[in-house]
Amino acid sequence: MDVTAIIMAAGEGTRMKSNHAKVSHKILGKPMICWVTDAALAAGVSRVVVVIGSHADEVRALLDTTYTGDDASRIECVEQTERLGTAHAVRVALEATGIDEGPVVVLNGDLPLIQADTIRTFAATVADGSHAAAVLTMTPPDPFGYGRIELDESGSIARIIEQKDCTPEQAATLLECNAGCYAFDGALLAAHIGDVTNDNAQGEYYLPDMLEILKAAGHANTIYHCEDYRDGLGVNSRAQLAELTAIARDRINARLMAEGVTFIDPAQAWIGPDATIGRDTVVWPQTHLIGHSTVGEDCQLGPNTRLTDTRVGDGCSLDETVAIEAVVDNGVTCGPRCYLRPGTHLLDGAHVGTHVEIKKSTIGEGSKVPHLSYIGDTQMGAGVNIGAGSITCNYDGKNKHATTIGDRTFIGSDTMMVAPVNIGSDAITGAGGTITKDVPDGALALERCEQRIIEGYTERRRARL
Missing domain, CATH: 2.160.10.10 (Hexapeptide repeat proteins)
Structure with a gap:
């Protein structure tokens, strides 16, 4: 199964209040973009396409100096010169690389805790042709701020309701949250990515719209639930960077103790x-x-x-x-x-x-x-x-x-x-x-000057003071 991973790393990351790319910030000494890239490589993907934009040269140089040999040959950068939304970023990646088949997993570059097994199994949800798209979901202890997944009677995604649009009842009962990662049948993604419009208040092309587009075309979608909700946690601020660093530390130390x-x-x-x-x-x-x-x-x-x-x-x-x-x-x-x-x-x-x-x-x-x-x-x-x-x-x-x-x-x-x-x-x-x-x-x-002894020196010195 030839899987392509598209990693979104073009964002400005304004809440980080930094002069550097958000994905270059480190967790336990390793840049976030490398955590995600390593997980994708370990999952066995054939290609890793990193969409860069803000601080593009910095991110490209970071990847060039980190990866060598076979790993480097599987990684390529595509620049999104105009940042017009997530669907636009995916379209730029597809057009630059010619990807039009096989499972395509879209990951976020600020998702450092995602694990290789999660990516591998997530990609498999669209590999057999039964589903055109899948959304990575989780149930964090505090779901506030995340889009909520509403399923229909068949188990497909009826809609994704953003936090600001949730009623109090929905916020209390819809606990399945969107982790912001998507898996697509590559051929269907390439065929329909151009159907996404920017008819919204922000004038941007949003990747979640692909779910409705594919569903309207008669293709099923599904969710893939993270067993460990921490796989889906992202970084948007220095406080979240510290929180995820603590989680990564605990994961690693627990493994080493075992x-x-x-x-x-x-x-x-x-x-x-x-x-x-x-x-x-x-x-x-x-x-x-x-x-x-x-x-x-x-x-x-x-x-x-x-x-x-x-x-x-x-x-x-x-x-x-x-x-x-x-x-x-x-x-x-x-x-x-x-x-x-x-x-x-x-x-x-x-x-x-x-x-x-x-x-x-x-x-x-x-x-x-x-x-x-x-x-x-x-x-x-x-x-x-x-x-x-x-x-x-x-x-x-x-x-x-x-x-x-x-x-x-x-x-x-x-x-x-x-x-x-x-x-x-x-x-x-x-x-x-x-x-x-x-x-x-x-x-x-031996290399010394000859030692001299001057008797009575201290008494004469005191007399002069």
Whole structure:
């Protein structure tokens, strides 16, 4: 079954009060348009047609940078230069792509909680030819604001009554709500989309009018009811963005707990939809996993830890750690309060301690950078100990330079390693040194001014004051 998904993403989103496209706003670190696109792709649709308009370049660029390979080949953008309503947007998509057969599912780009199974089953309602159209419906706890579905005796849709047009009796008894998504027989949609008129107060072409048009042409319609009403919730304001973020968080955390992950407080952990966590890992409050972060088994994450596109092995402890595009192997301990910048690789058993920043460096097996240090552009061997307050001086004001440190070397506290410099294996640098020359294997490097002692200085100084 070749299914096409048309995602409506052309709207201004004025209630967001933003300089950006509404669908670019993020839930758990991921833009809303990508939540919907991912769900459509996971449902197995053949094509995803994204109708863009307001902030078109921003949305197009977002999709271009997010999707690659086979996924990218299934996604195309069509621009609605004049925004004349939802039916007009669908007509623009059909005319630009030539779609005229198979099920067509019309989704909203601000519907981030819709799931792949829902889209797949929704499309199937129009796949066998028994129905020309279907409406996605739900029964939220508070239906206020949603259009209500009134069915006729045959179970078809008699009409959709908007909230402002509901009588008190209808508002109390018609609890089936329109989620704003539609499925159509593609051939019938293409044949009749031009029949939609703009004879209304707003002068717009409305997609729900297709139900009446198809019904008048002798074609049946139906509803597809969401088992989980949250699939049909949309975002029109910052408050709703926060509400749906909380729902997405709860869904993900519930799934992870069912898979064997412990959350000290599930309401205080934000795990993105593309992140993974292994069993027996404990997630402490104020932990964030963003992007394609992966964490192994038996780890301790947090509190106050944020990982972005970072890979963590088994048996690690990351306390108050910020890591971006880093790789952390097995049995590593980090923090509290350390910063792993892009290109950092911590090998098995490494330790990075308090107030340590590491950038584009490899820290060898069992090596330690315990506290108050900066390591940048460095290749470090195994079993190295970096004393407190040590720095690789890798930037000369124009270029970055590399430092290498061999196995089992001891770097004394407050050592400045001025790159480019190579420090061998089993070497030692004295505390307070500035190392500007290579240090051979097994050597001691000292760089200090001779200490002077001036007896009686304090008493003479006081006498002068």
